[in-house]
Amino acid sequence: MTxxxxxxxxxxxxxxxxxxxxxxxxxGLADRFAATESPLGEVFVAWNGRGVSWxxxxxDPARFEQAxxxxxxRPASRAEALPPKLARSIARRLGGDRRARIELDLRGSTSFExxxxxxxxxxxxxEVRPYGWxxxxxxxxxxxxxxxxxxxRNPVPLVVPCHRVVRSDGHIGNYSMGxxxxxRRVLAAEGVDVxxxxxxxxxxxxxxxxxxxxxxCHPTCRDARRVTPRHRVRFGSLRAATVAGYRPCRHCxxxxxxx
Amino acid sequence: xxxxxxxxxxxxxxxxxxxxxxxxxxxxxLFTIAFRLLGDPRDAEExxxxxxxxxxxxxxxxxxxxxxxxxxxxxxASIAVNLARNRRRRLEDRRPPRSLEPMLATGFxxxxxxxxxxxxxMARREAIADLASALxxxxxxxxxxxxxxxVDGLSVAxxxxxxxxxxxxxxxxxxxxxxxxxxxxEPREIDVASTSIxxxxxxxxxxxxxxxxEVPA
Numbered sequence: 298m299t300x301x302x303x304x305x306x307x308x309x310x311x312x313x314x315x316x317x318x319x320x321x322x323x324x325g326l327a328d329r330f331a332a333t334e335s336p337l338g339e340v341f342v343a344w345n346g347r348g349v350s351w352x353x354x355x356x357d358p359a360r361f362e363q364a365x366x367x368x369x370x371r372p373a374s375r376a377e378a379l380p381p382k383l384a385r386s387i388a389r390r391l392g393g394d395r396r397a398r399i400e401l402d403l404r405g406s407t408s409f410e411x412x413x414x415x416x417x418x419x420x421x422x423x424e425v426r427p428y429g430w431x432x433x434x435x436x437x438x439x440x441x442x443x444x445x446x447x448x449x450r451n452p453v454p455l456v457v458p459c460h461r462v463v464r465s466d467g468h469i470g471n472y473s474m475g476x477x478x479x480x481r482r483v484l485a486a487e488g489v490d491v492x493x494x495x496x497x498x499x500x501x502x503x504x505x506x507x508x509x510x511x512x513x514c515h516p517t518c519r520d521a522r523r524v525t526p527r528h529r530v531r532f533g534s535l536r537a538a539t540v541a542g543y544r545p546c547r548h549c550x551x552x553x554x555x556x
Numbered sequence: 557x558x559x560x561x562x563x564x565x566x567x568x569x570x571x572x573x574x575x576x577x578x579x580x581x582x583x584x585x586l587f588t589i590a591f592r593l594l595g596d597p598r599d600a601e602e603x604x605x606x607x608x609x610x611x612x613x614x615x616x617x618x619x620x621x622x623x624x625x626x627x628x629x630x631x632x633a634s635i636a637v638n639l640a641r642n643r644r645r646r647l648e649d650r651r652p653p654r655s656l657e658p659m660l661a662t663g664f665x666x667x668x669x670x671x672x673x674x675x676x677x678m679a680r681r682e683a684i685a686d687l688a689s690a691l692x693x694x695x696x697x698x699x700x701x702x703x704x705x706x707v708d709g710l711s712v713a714x715x716x717x718x719x720x721x722x723x724x725x726x727x728x729x730x731x732x733x734x735x736x737x738x739x740x741x742e743p744r745e746i747d748v749a750s751t752s753i754x755x756x757x758x759x760x761x762x763x764x765x766x767x768x769x770e771v772p773a
Contacts, residue, residue, distance in 0.1 A: 301734055301741070304687055305706035312587035316601050317579045320608045326576055 318374060322346060325402060328365060329376040330358075333384060335391055335455055336486035337479055342379060342387065342456075345371075348400030349383070352453045354475055368452065369405070391455060393422030393487065399456055406452075409437070413447040420461040423488040424517040424549070427465035427503070433552040449473050460484060465503050465554050469495060489517060502531040504551055506543045513538040518549035560628040568623035571615055579608055582628070585708050586636045592703045593640040594647075595692050603643055607636040630710060630718040637700050637718060644696065690737045701726050702733040 321327035325347035332339045332355045339355035343365050351365050358375050365373045378384065389397035395418065403411055412435045420426050431444045448459040454474040460483045464470040469491065472480035481491045494516060497503075505521040506513040508528050513535065514521035532538040535545065535553045545551050563581065566574035586607050591600035611632055615623050691699055691707075704715040705726065715730075716723040 301738055302706050304683070305691075305702065306709065307684060308588065308592055308688055308691070308707045309584070310588045310591050310597075312583045312604060313597070313601055316583050316587060316604055320579055320583070320605045321576060323605070323609055324575065324612050326572060 321372070325404075327371050328369060328373040330361065330365065330373060331376045331379045333379055333387060336483050337455070337475065340455065340474075342383075343373060344379070344383060345402055347404070348402040349387075349453050349456055350402040352456055352474075387456065395419075395421065401453060401457070403452070406450075407447075409435075409440075409443065410447040410450060413444050414451055414453075414457045414459070417448065417451075417457055417459050417462055420458060421519065422458075422461075424515070424519065425461045425463045425484065425489060425494070426515060426549070427554055428462055428470070429465065429554040430515070430550070430552055431462060434550070438552070445471075455483070461487075463494075464498075466498060468498075497531065501533045503554065504532040504535060504538055506530040506532060506538055506541075511543050512546050513543040513551060514546040515549045515551050518546055520546055520548055564626045564628055565624050567615055567626075568620040571612070571623075575612055575615075578611070578628070582632050583608070585629075586632060589633060589636045589703055589708055590640045592688065592691055592707050593637065593696070593699060594644060595688070599643060599647070600640075603636060603639045606639050607632065610635055610639070627714070627717065629708075630714040633704055633708060633710065633714075633718040634720070637704070641696065641700075686741060687737075690740045693740060694733050694736060698729050698733040698736070701729040702737070705730045706734075 318327060322329055323346040325345040328343045328345045328350050330341050330343035330351070333342055334340075337354060341351075341353055341355045341358070341361045342349060343351035350369060353361060353364070355361070362373045362375065379387065383399070386397045386399045390399055401414075403414070406414075413431055416431050416434050428444045428448075429438070429441045431448075432438050432441045435444075437443070444462070448462055449471060451457050451459040451473060454460065454472075460472055460474075460480045462470070463480075469477050469480050469484070471477060472483075484491050497516060503516070504513050505516045505518075505524065506529075507521075507524040508530050512520065513532060530541075530543075532541070532543075535551055538545075559581070563574065563577055567578065583604060586604040587600050590603035590607070591597055594600055594603065614635075615626075618626075691702065694702060700719055701715060701721075704710045704718055705712065710718060712723050712726055712730075716726045719726065721729075
């Protein structure tokens with residue numbers, strides 16, 4: 298007969314496996330991912346207690362898991378679905394509601410990259426801005442290429458709408474999630490007239506003004522889109538617009554762009 | 557404990573790198589502590605997770621020397637015990653006091669109902685269920701002392717540290733707790749054979765002690 302003290306040691310229990318995983322995910326020391334719908338079809342969204350950490354086109358889950366782990370250095374596991382609150386926020390955000398709060402886990406990024414991504418978040422659905430606009434807005438007007446690199450490294454495409462940043466020379470520009478065709482698809486889904494925009498830029502027109510208000514905008518600015526064809530004036534440079542007596546729009550804040 | 561001292565210095569050096577090891581080393585015991593204090597595995601899992609998260613946040617705010625000096629086993633136990641106590645109080649406000657049935661969830665596996673091995677496994681589970689329900693019949697104060705000392709296996713000094721009570725108090729509470737459990741688990745044998753254990757004010761009647769208010773020493 299064993300003593301009661303010894304018997305009590307048999308009351309040691311094994312914790313459910315979910316305990317360790319949930320704890321590490323809550324602390325941001327591990328990630329979970331699940332599929333959700335997007336304008337580009339299914340995407341995998343990864344998250345942890347600190348926020349959304351990674352978004353990519355859905356494919357082989359094992360490969361996504363590997364890529365995620367390579368990127369974060371943390372273990373990852375697949376979940377059935379996104380947490381309902383996060384799923385709702387992402388659906389709202391993809392639907393154009395910029396007020397939908399989505400925490401982002403951007404550890405491992407530089408402050409420059411984070412500034413670029415935050416700025417991209419300010420571009421409304423249905424509008425685009427040139428790379429140079431981001432560079433100017435974050436106080437590094439010459440860092441246009443670096444802005445492009447930072448956007449290419451955006452870990453959470455669609456959630457941070459790097460697709461709304463385009464080249465100003467008529468090409469839509471690259472897209473980290475499936476190339477420029479996918480970029481056109483997302484922008485078209487958001488209501489941007491991509492062919493029209495590309496055609497105007499190819500002709501050298503990068504700004505649109507109204508000859509009644511004498512305000513000059515980026516072509517996709519909601520103010521520019523309200524200008525009727527009769528009063529629509531196109532400009533190749535901001536300087537030309539200024540010389541013609543136009544002032545920059547306070548909403549889209551057009552800036553001079555290097556070619 | 558050696559591995560804990562090593563882990564504490566790793567936590568001090570790089571919390572995010574070392575914390576998964578703390579989770580791996582301590583989840584079972586924190587779950588066990590909460591489970592044996594509360595009696596419900598889901599409550600226990602939540603308490604254990606909360607304890608680990610609080611531990612992480614606490615260490616994140618500590619200077620490295622303080623983390624290095626942490627005695628992880630009693631420290632983590634104290635977090636789990638406090639959270640379990642808060643949860644028990646909240647639960648008691650909301651629902652009537654629990655009876656024994658949560659423990660019976662550990663019971664029966666229909667696959668076991670034949671053969672010697674099956675019978676043995678069933679007897680073992682019954683013994684565990686009896687033991688666990690005897691623990692749940694102790695007052696919370698006494699139960700915490702017994703769980704940390706003999707289920708988790710902390711020393712008297714570590715149990716005292718975890719519960720913030722003097723060692724002498726812990727020894728007395730553990731001894732009285734064990735004695736009550738023995739009375740409950742083997743009432744007939746004790747009545748007959750070792751009457752000396754039966755104290756004048758023992759609440760035992762019909763094998764089940766009534767809940768008594770513990771007088772903290």
